[in-house]
Amino acid sequence: MLIKTHASGFNHPVPSEITxxxxxxxxxxxxxxxxxGAAGAAMAGWAGxxxxxxxxxxxxxxxxxxxxxxAVAGAVTMEKVTDYKDAxxxxxxxxxxxxxxxxxxxxxxxxxxxxxxxxxxxxxxPKTFTLEDLLKLSPQEERIYRMRCxxxxxxxxxxxxxxxxxxxxxxxxxxxxxxxxxxxQADPKTMPFVGSRVLDWPYVEALRMDEAMHPLALLxxxxxxxxxxxxxxxxxxxxxxxxxGFKSGKSIVKIRFTDKEPRTAWNKAAAQEYGFYSNVxxxxxxxxxxxxxxxxxxxxxxxAKKRKTLMFNGYEAQVGQLYAGMDxxxxx
Amino acid sequence: MAARQKxxxxxxxxxxxxxxxxxxxxxxxxxxxxxxxxxxxxxALIRATGDWTLRFLxxxxxxxxxxxxTGTSALARFRRMLGLFTYFYVVIHLLSYSWFDMxxxxxxxxxxxxxxxxxxxxxxxxxxxxxxxxTSFNAAIKAMGAKRWQWLHKLVYLIAGLGLLxxxxxxxxxxxFAEVFVYAAIIAVLLGWRLQQFLKKKRxxxxxxxxxxxx
Numbered sequence: 001m002l003i004k005t006h007a008s009g010f011n012h013p014v015p016s017e018i019t020x021x022x023x024x025x026x027x028x029x030x031x032x033x034x035x036x037g038a039a040g041a042a043m044a045g046w047a048g049x050x051x052x053x054x055x056x057x058x059x060x061x062x063x064x065x066x067x068x069x070x071a072v073a074g075a076v077t078m079e080k081v082t083d084y085k086d087a088x089x090x091x092x093x094x095x096x097x098x099x100x101x102x103x104x105x106x107x108x109x110x111x112x113x114x115x116x117x118x119x120x121x122x123x124x125x126p127k128t129f130t131l132e133d134l135l136k137l138s139p140q141e142e143r144i145y146r147m148r149c150x151x152x153x154x155x156x157x158x159x160x161x162x163x164x165x166x167x168x169x170x171x172x173x174x175x176x177x178x179x180x181x182x183x184x185q186a187d188p189k190t191m192p193f194v195g196s197r198v199l200d201w202p203y204v205e206a207l208r209m210d211e212a213m214h215p216l217a218l219l220x221x222x223x224x225x226x227x228x229x230x231x232x233x234x235x236x237x238x239x240x241x242x243x244x245g246f247k248s249g250k251s252i253v254k255i256r257f258t259d260k261e262p263r264t265a266w267n268k269a270a271a272q273e274y275g276f277y278s279n280v281x282x283x284x285x286x287x288x289x290x291x292x293x294x295x296x297x298x299x300x301x302x303x304a305k306k307r308k309t310l311m312f313n314g315y316e317a318q319v320g321q322l323y324a325g326m327d328x329x330x331x332x
Numbered sequence: 333m334a335a336r337q338k339x340x341x342x343x344x345x346x347x348x349x350x351x352x353x354x355x356x357x358x359x360x361x362x363x364x365x366x367x368x369x370x371x372x373x374x375x376a377l378i379r380a381t382g383d384w385t386l387r388f389l390x391x392x393x394x395x396x397x398x399x400x401x402t403g404t405s406a407l408a409r410f411r412r413m414l415g416l417f418t419y420f421y422v423v424i425h426l427l428s429y430s431w432f433d434m435x436x437x438x439x440x441x442x443x444x445x446x447x448x449x450x451x452x453x454x455x456x457x458x459x460x461x462x463x464x465x466x467t468s469f470n471a472a473i474k475a476m477g478a479k480r481w482q483w484l485h486k487l488v489y490l491i492a493g494l495g496l497l498x499x500x501x502x503x504x505x506x507x508x509f510a511e512v513f514v515y516a517a518i519i520a521v522l523l524g525w526r527l528q529q530f531l532k533k534k535r536x537x538x539x540x541x542x543x544x545x546x547x
Contacts, residue, residue, distance in 0.1 A: 085371075086371035089370070089371060090370065090371035090372060094506075098506050098508045100371075100372075101370065153372060153375075197507065198506060198507045198508060199507075269507070285447065288447060288448055288505065289444070289447055289448055290440075290443065290444065290447060295372065295374065297371045297372055298371060302364060302373050302374055302377075302432050303431075303432070305435045305437075306435070
């Protein structure tokens with residue numbers, strides 16, 4: 001096909017085609033400059049619109065949490081950002097119900113103040129951080145990531161947070177720390193479905209140490225320029241854009257460093273369906289459905305064909321080397 | 333009793349029921365065009381039409397027990413319409429899946445069926461329901477003879493089982509069976525009543541079976 005659409009998937013550019021980082025980072029300034037009149041009145045309207053296009057609209061519902069520019073490669077996708085309404089009403093957060101509309105209806109009972117996160121296990125400096133400590137630990141950055149759910153749908157969400165590696169460096173993991181385990185809140189009093197037999201509570205997720213240290217692995221406190229809504233995992237969660245959404249634990253209360261691969265919640269529920277890695281991979285199907293395509297929420301209308309899913313959700317250039325030499329069919 | 337019968341026999345009763353049965357479809361149609369089906373309208377449409385198929389199946393299976401238990405013979409005149417609406421919703425369900433989920437790509441559909449056996453179960457239920465819908469008019473009953481027609485239409489019990497299995501299997505991915513059990517309980521009661529009636533009839537006519545054996 002000569003005419004490329006999103007359906008033809010992600011093509012790697014050759015190095016000579018890649019825009020130098022400096023020019024890329026200056027693109028908005030360039031457009032703004034045009035908008036101020038340098039390019040003439042006729043162009044100004046167009047340029048002004050372009051400058052607005054990726055400026056994330058704050059929904060004005062919760063406290064502001066601004067994130068600065070990120071220097072991390074792959075931190076900001078230029079794809080159209082999903083509507084806040086969709087991102088905050090279509091959620092999987094089983095502690096509040098299994099229907100995707102449930103968390104938005106039920107999560108108001110979650111108590112996020114006071115909140116603390118215990119960091120423990122194989123580290124030199126175990127410590128319990130209050131949320132306030134964590135918020136200040138490193139500068140907040142805006143990261144616009146693709147999010148691909150294992151169920152076959154996706155969104156583009158502007159998160160606010162900083163690389164988990166910043167926290168890891170502070171607590172100084174010991175040499176034998178090979179994995180990082182994320183234990184999330186499980187309070188039957190405020191989370192009505194904790195106690196249902198759907199999963200083994202608390203919801204636990206984990207990463208290999210090198211995955212956890214990857215700069216794209218985001219310790220997340222906000223989205224759309226505001227603090228996280230409860231249904232999206234307030235007050236602190238992980239976001240791992242190259243893995244299926246369920247790997248990104250919500251409402252985290254404990255981070256533990258271990259030497260053995262932890263058993264994660266979905267792996268315990270169905271090991272043959274949900275592997276430890278759960279990297280987005282269009283070539284390895286879920287045993288019960290294809291992972292080759294996805295529906296972009298709010299964009300691919302009823303009659304549109306689903307779009308192709310990208311290897312590592314389009315972050316192959318950044319994270320591919322973490323899995324070099326691994327059989328991804330076996331280590332799914 | 334007589335008042336109820338008179339009300340059910342009113343010439344407007346059938347048109348009113350027809351409109352009521354169309355309401356879920358009208359709402360979904362309206363919702364799809366005004367973007368009120370939530371973040372994932374394709375999924376919402378597929379699930380809602382599946383739900384309504386199961387609901388109509390339960391409703392149509394309720395007609396006979398209700399008629400016999402309450403002695404309201406007039407209820408029988410609504411059975412065909414309710415059965416046809418069950419078929420209507422299953423057709424919309426199948427169309428929504430093939431169109432909105434699969435984009436009418438039949439190679440993809442074939443692969444999907446191999447991947448997800450619960451779709452095959454649902455599809456079988458649809459195939460089995462088709463001859464029932466096709467023989468719903470009076471001339472078909474005459475042409476087939478009442479006995480054979482009734483035998484064919486007993487397939488609905490199997491179809492109800494397949495529909496439940498389809499729903500159960502779909503929800504198995506999330507270990508989320510609460511709703512499945514509600515439908516299963518309703519269908520179990522409705523089919524259980526028929527089994528009980530059948531056994532009662534057998535007990536009341538013990539010579540009927542023996543006589544046939546001797547002849």
